[in-house]
Amino acid sequence: MKKLLLSVLSFSALNLAYGQLFTDDFESYTANAYLGPQSTSWSTWSGTEGGTADVKVITTNAQSGSNSIYLSSTAASGGPQDVVLKFGQLYNSGIFTFQSGFYVNAGKSAYFNMQGSQTIGSVWALNVNMSGQQVVIDDGITSNLAVGAFPEGAWFTLKIEANLSTHVWKAFVNGTEIGTWVNGVNSLASCDFYPVQGSQFYMDDVQFDNQPYTLPGLDAMAASISSGGEIAGQTVTPTVRIQNVGQTALNSFDVALNYNGNTYNQTVTGANVATAGSYAVTMPSVILAGGDLSASVVITNINGGIDSLSSNDTLETIISAVTPAPGKVVVSEEGTGTWCQWCPRGAVFMDEFHAKYDGYWIGIAVHNGDPMTVTDYDASFGNFISGYPSALVDRGTDVDPSGMSPDFFDRLQTPPVATLVNGATWDATTRKLEVSVTANFAMAANNNYKLACVLTEDDVTGTGSSYNQANAYSGGGNGVMGGFETKSNPVPASQMVYNHVARAINPSWDGYANSFPTTVAAGDAHTLNFSFDLPATWDETKINIVGMILSPDGRIDNAGTATITEAVTNGFVPGENAGLTSVSTKAFDCKLYPNPANDFSILSLELTNNTDVNVDVLDFSGKTISSKLYSQLNGAQSITIPTTTFAPGIYLVKVGVNGQIETRNLVVR
Numbered sequence: 001m002k003k004l005l006l007s008v009l010s011f012s013a014l015n016l017a018y019g020q021l022f023t024d025d026f027e028s029y030t031a032n033a034y035l036g037p038q039s040t041s042w043s044t045w046s047g048t049e050g051g052t053a054d055v056k057v058i059t060t061n062a063q064s065g066s067n068s069i070y071l072s073s074t075a076a077s078g079g080p081q082d083v084v085l086k087f088g089q090l091y092n093s094g095i096f097t098f099q100s101g102f103y104v105n106a107g108k109s110a111y112f113n114m115q116g117s118q119t120i121g122s123v124w125a126l127n128v129n130m131s132g133q134q135v136v137i138d139d140g141i142t143s144n145l146a147v148g149a150f151p152e153g154a155w156f157t158l159k160i161e162a163n164l165s166t167h168v169w170k171a172f173v174n175g176t177e178i179g180t181w182v183n184g185v186n187s188l189a190s191c192d193f194y195p196v197q198g199s200q201f202y203m204d205d206v207q208f209d210n211q212p213y214t215l216p217g218l219d220a221m222a223a224s225i226s227s228g229g230e231i232a233g234q235t236v237t238p239t240v241r242i243q244n245v246g247q248t249a250l251n252s253f254d255v256a257l258n259y260n261g262n263t264y265n266q267t268v269t270g271a272n273v274a275t276a277g278s279y280a281v282t283m284p285s286v287i288l289a290g291g292d293l294s295a296s297v298v299i300t301n302i303n304g305g306i307d308s309l310s311s312n313d314t315l316e317t318i319i320s321a322v323t324p325a326p327g328k329v330v331v332s333e334e335g336t337g338t339w340c341q342w343c344p345r346g347a348v349f350m351d352e353f354h355a356k357y358d359g360y361w362i363g364i365a366v367h368n369g370d371p372m373t374v375t376d377y378d379a380s381f382g383n384f385i386s387g388y389p390s391a392l393v394d395r396g397t398d399v400d401p402s403g404m405s406p407d408f409f410d411r412l413q414t415p416p417v418a419t420l421v422n423g424a425t426w427d428a429t430t431r432k433l434e435v436s437v438t439a440n441f442a443m444a445a446n447n448n449y450k451l452a453c454v455l456t457e458d459d460v461t462g463t464g465s466s467y468n469q470a471n472a473y474s475g476g477g478n479g480v481m482g483g484f485e486t487k488s489n490p491v492p493a494s495q496m497v498y499n500h501v502a503r504a505i506n507p508s509w510d511g512y513a514n515s516f517p518t519t520v521a522a523g524d525a526h527t528l529n530f531s532f533d534l535p536a537t538w539d540e541t542k543i544n545i546v547g548m549i550l551s552p553d554g555r556i557d558n559a560g561t562a563t564i565t566e567a568v569t570n571g572f573v574p575g576e577n578a579g580l581t582s583v584s585t586k587a588f589d590c591k592l593y594p595n596p597a598n599d600f601s602i603l604s605l606e607l608t609n610n611t612d613v614n615v616d617v618l619d620f621s622g623k624t625i626s627s628k629l630y631s632q633l634n635g636a637q638s639i640t641i642p643t644t645t646f647a648p649g650i651y652l653v654k655v656g657v658n659g660q661i662e663t664r665n666l667v668v669r
Contacts, residue, residue, distance in 0.1 A: 024205075025065055026062075031067060035083070055070070055083045069202065071193055084190050097159065097209050097211075098162075102130065219309050228286075239281065242255070257283050259293065266284070327416060329361065334363065338496075361408065377505045417558070424572055436530075441524045452506065462589075475489075506532065603655065604638055611657055617653050618654065646668045653665075
């Protein structure tokens with residue numbers, strides 16, 4: 001691994017001209033050759049240069065001169081390119097700036113992170129995602145710290161300015177500030193440029209610098225404003241973060257938030273905010289207005305008087321809120337599994353979306369290869385994703401669960417053909433749930449639209465190792481992830497609670513074929529009935545009924561959700577019956593991992609008694625590929641299924657125990 005210090009010295013002439021510690025326009029390198037072997041500054045995550053993890057200098061597109069670098073990936077897990085720019089030392093004070101020219105191809109994305117330790121992979125300071133013409137920045141703790149537009153198919157400059165002494169960071173696109181925030185990590189050692197699946201981006205004119213910063217005596221800064229929501233009409237409680245950027249502790253201050261013609265005031269007393277510390281002030285409730293509206297915060301009466309620097313007592317920003325289409329509710333279906341070590345990320349972002357967008361968003365966790373799997377649902381869902389975790393927003397193109405925002409806001413503003421109301425009757429003795437989904441049409445439609453009904457359950461727990469959650473975030477080496485970094489790998493079942501769990505789909509992924517007549521007029525209402533038998537192990541108070549109307553192209557046009565109690569209150573409306581979905585409890589637990597598989601997959605079983613186990617593997621035409629009998633097994637068992645001779649595709653693994661059959665889909669690459 002080369003040391004950055006040599007690179008800094010080699011750029012000394014440029015440093016004198018531009019006042020930068022480091023600047024690189026790639027003009028000094030040989031085109032069509034790997035960057036790492038030519039540079040004492042650039043390397044790769046693994047340290048192996050001149051191979052697939054490295055990047056070549058190219059001449060097809062540049063911001064200045066003729067040379068640049070280009071990163072792309074079609075792999076489900078991203079890469080293999082993984083390019084690192086080392087800063088030569090650990091910076092933890094002063095004002096550090098990084099900037100680069102980026103060119104993101106139309107419809108594609110870009111990603112990089114900033115590392116907070118010289119031991120790469122141990123501390124994430126920042127994540128920057130560029131997708132859907134939006135730059136979205138998080139620090140691994142808080143999402144959407146900065147959000148701003150960027151032009152696709154054109155060069156633009158992204159700048160990160162980090163005051164490591166005060167912990168206040170800023171981001172700029174083409175010189176326009178897109179966010180100010182207090183960062184969770186305040187040290188910097190390197191930048192990692194990693195193309196996730198769907199990435200295609202160029203880089204040129206890369207710079208970084210660090211300038212000393214001296215703290216004044218008494219100085220409070222209005223550091224950031226979080227509106228608490230992003231949808232017009234939401235009632236939110238904005239949070240204003242006050243940062244102590246001076247040497248004297250902050251004890252008291254007044255805060256005024258001006259937004260949409262109104263002023264909201266809050267007084268803070270009895271505080272003791274130390275240097276570089278922050279204080280989150282919860283403002284009075286605000287109703288968000290649609291569009292991009294100016295907002296400002298003013299701090300006064302700081303420790304009973306005036307502080308050293310009045311210019312940072314005021315913060316002006318834009319609070320943006322999208323106006324949803326009337327009656328529109330967006331559905332995110334997330335692929336997950338207890339065997340999947342990266343799936344805690346999905347759980348964290350699904351819960352975050354529920355907390356932020358409840359009433360406008362419905363989450364459905366479609367499990368694979370674990371006891372919560374709904375076989376038919378999982379099989380259909382698996383045809384539309386490239387790996388785990390993945391999410392489909394209204395059944396669009398699969399995205400990482402951390403990247404649902406652009407699709408969510410796009411779909412939220414798309415007018416639906418109909419709004420849905422769920423009604424129900426519930427018999428607690430027989431545990432039969434009868435559901436009515438009524439579509440009230442706002443537009444003309446036809447019988448190419450379909451209705452479907454999904455049941456989900458929150459707060460699901462289980463016992464046995466099959467409910468343990470694999471956890472790649474354990475120990476924090478892969479960044480902060482909603483508390484999973486503090487948990488073990490795997491997380492024991494006793495510590496896991498699963499939300500949004502898909503429990504049943506009726507009648508199928510494609511919906512009911514005869515949901516509507518040939519012609520449907522605006523103003524019409526049509527109802528379809530669905531029947532479910534609920535196992536005694538399900539908690540009916542945690543069940544959510546999700547009605548969905550599917551458009552002719554297979555996307556979810558709209559949805560409606562209700563608890564059983566809410567649906568019963570709405571009232572059951574008789575209509576054509578789509579049939580009964582009966583769900584039986586399982587006689588045993590089983591899961592497959594890894595899944596997708598390359599050379600092998602392991603069938604993990606939890607058995608309560610000595611029993612024979614039949615394991616059959618079938619291709620999707622129904623042909624048996626392998627069949628084995630395992631005699632008198634008990635307890636936790638692991639059975640290896642070799643897949644090296646299998647052609648790439650989807651297979652069905654049938655596990656038979658005492659006449660009970662469980663099936664799992666197995667994807668072979």
